[in-house]
Amino acid sequence: MATTFNSVDPSTGEIGPAYEEATADDVQAAVASAADAHRSGALADPAKRAALLRGAAARLRAAGDEIVTTAMTETGLPEVRLRGELERTAGQLEAFAAVVDAGDYVEAIVDTPDPDAKPIPRPDVRRMLVPIGPVAVFGASNFPLAFSTAGGDTASALAAGVPVIVKGHPSHPGTSERVAREVSAAAADAGLPAGTFAHLPAASLEVAQALVDAPAVKAVGFTGSYAGGRSIADRAAARPEPIPVYAEMGSVNPIVVTAGALEARAEAIAEGLAASVANFGGQLCTKPGVVFVPYGEAGNAFADDVAKRLEGTEPTVLLNERLRDALRDAVGRLEQRAERLGGSPQAGGPGFRHQPSAYEADAGDLGTTPELLEEHFGPVVLFVRYGTRDDLLAALDRIEGQLTGTVHAQEGEDVATIVEALRERVGRVIFDGFPTGVAVTYGMHHGGPFPSTSAAAHTSVGMTAITRWLRPVAYQNAPPALLPAELKPDNPLGIWRRVDGELTRDPA
DSSP, X not given: OOOEEEEEOTTTOOEEEEEEOOOHHHHHHHHHHHHHHHHHTGGGOHHHHHHHHHHHHHHHHHTHHHHHHHHHHHHOOOHHHHHHHHHHHHHHHHHHHHHHHHOGGGOOEEEOOBTTOSSSOBOOEEEEEEEOOOEEEEOOSSOTTTTSTTSHHHHHHXXXXXXXXXXXXXXXXXXXXXXXXXXXXXXXXXXXXXXGEEEEEOOSHHHHHHHHHOXXXXXXXXXXXXXXXXXXXXXXXXXXXXXXXXXXXXXXXXXXXXXXXXXXXXXXXXXXXXXXXXXXXXXXXXOOOEEXXXXXXXXXXXXXXHHHHHHTSOOEEOSOHHXXXXXXXXXXXXXXXXXXXXXXXXXXXXXXXEOOEEEEEETTHHHHOGGGGOOOOSSEEEEEEESSHHHHHHHHTTOOOEEEEEEEOOTTOOXXXXXXXXXXXXXXXXXXXXXXXXXXXXSOOOOOSTTSBSOTTOOSSSGGGGGGGEEEEEEESOOGGGSOGGGSTTOTTOOOEEETTEEEOSOO
């Protein structure tokens, strides 16, 4: 008898439709099919991959009304947010199709031979990145579209030419299945084999473990909690053949506000900060969780202003009961270590809700109570009050790896040491803004030192995310007929290559 699990509407707590859980046999079949697709070489055709990506984008837009309606009932997120996320998802797919078209993501390098080189003659060496093999992608709870079934991990992996097996997130199974249907259809339309893409609906740990353990799976993409990401990374490392895990695992995204910034624009910063903390239930990996504010009347007024703005916000819907309970537990621990700003929380209302709120502690407390820096995945912010620059720098030194760090300062203020302290601990330094909202561009880096991610050198957002699913291969003194098109002497694809150290599109 098949095992099932149900979706739940987090805004009401009502139980939704039942979905059949993937089995161990389903995992084995999906992995075998992906391995066959990889061995077939079908995904080596860049035109077919680009067609798949553009076709998936078009299909998702065409099915947008149904996808958004389903996602609303499974996540409690508002329609405007989900429609924006759907467009971001489609845009990502199209952007990676353009990356495939350009072709230079393979980082082709040609070192021509030099028989007179010293101390030994130099051979002809040609290097490029090639697909690593089938990969497993774990959908995220907080982005049912842009970081899930057809999200950035899937888009970048398909662009790289590797088959993808998605473990759908149990918080939005109907959304995942509907999206998966369109991606599978787009693969078929592009003339690619069925093993190019697979979707496994699952709430169980067994399916996740089986995917990580499968010998044919060569890498894993994950977005979620530290506990979940660390568990997957440890399991992958313990395999007979260890594989890389690209896990985004959480962040408190520290913000530093200087005295000069408060004097010049405290109200504007407070307005932006309150929105960044509370929007979409504070359930964004880039939500600012810790804000460093100077002591004094201006700092007091600023913290109180943000707290009142949050207090005046209605309790927000959290994505599922587990996240609601985890946040309640975390806030309970926080209230034992920090002072709550503002009045008592409002009643929660139906479903899984939490009142946006603010707390306050002294910068010196971080040395004796490091638990203050625990991530609170929801609409909660901690103000850390500092006296001197040395107090601030000592507190920043307590922070572990994060996705982002932000500085609000005025021209003329010396914040170089603050920026340097953040740079050592984050993947993206932001000036006079807020970390929520991540642009999908070539220059974006959405990653950071451990424990924010398991692989600080890589990003899960932006065009360079494709490199996670590739590995380098060098061909030495290879006959031209046996070289891939990207490395052939006449450069038939016309891509940018580094030839003898110089970037060029010329033949080599």
